Amino acid sequence: MTSRGCELRITVERSAAEAYEFLSMPENFTKWASGLGKSLQKVDGEWIAQTAAGPVRVLFSEANTFGVLDHSVIRENGTGVYVPLRVVPKGTGCELVLTLVREPGMSDEKFAADAEWVMRDLHAAKRLLELHR
Numbered sequence: 001m002t003s004r005g006c007e008l009r010i011t012v013e014r015s016a017a018e019a020y021e022f023l024s025m026p027e028n029f030t031k032w033a034s035g036l037g038k039s040l041q042k043v044d045g046e047w048i049a050q051t052a053a054g055p056v057r058v059l060f061s062e063a064n065t066f067g068v069l070d071h072s073v074i075r076e077n078g079t080g081v082y083v084p085l086r087v088v089p090k091g092t093g094c095e096l097v098l099t100l101v102r103e104p105g106m107s108d109e110k111f112a113a114d115a116e117w118v119m120r121d122l123h124a125a126k127r128l129l130e131l132h133r
Contacts, residue, residue, distance in 0.1 A: 005101040006115060010122040014129040016094035020067050020087045022129060023096075026060055032125040035117065036073070049073075067094075096122050 012019055022028055026047050030040045036049040036058065047058040057074040067087035074080040084099040100118055102111050 005099060007097060007099050008115060008118050008122060009095050009097045010119070010126050011090060011093060011095050012126045012129050013093045015092065016067055016087050016089040019094050019096070019129050020069070023069055023085075023087065023125065024060075024063060026058070029058075032128055033121050034124070035121065096125060098122065 023032075026040060026042075029036050030038055030049075035051070036056075037051040039050040040058065041048055047060065049056050049058050054076055056076070059072040059074065061068050061070040067089075069085040069087060070083065071085065072080050072082050081103065082101065084101075086097045088095045088097055098118055100111075100115055106114075
């Protein structure tokens with residue numbers, strides 16, 4: 001980890017194409033991305049998640065052939081967090097690679113806790129992807 005962020009990755013025994021197909025569907029995010037809460041619904045053309053901190057807008061990258069699953073989480077006050085996420089082919093499987101960007105003023109302890117949370121979510125995605133082979 002650095003003062004600016006870190007790259008978190010996990011290997012998945014599922015093809016990159018299959019992993020991308022599942023993970024790119026916003027409806028599936030709440031099955032593994034706990035930071036978005038339990039509810040993610042499309043309201044008036046926008047994805048809205050109900051989180052512990054209140055409702056947030058979630059903007060997803062367009063469908064693509066590069067494995068890009070970037071998304072932005074926009075809080076009610078207009079501030080946001082950009083989350084770079086990739087599905088990278090690796091042999092017959094793939095890697096999920098998320099770049100965790102440290103927010104300004106975030107303590108080392110909070111950043112470490114966020115990294116642990118993201119790794120739990122990546123492990124949840126791995127379990128789902130490998131379970132539904």
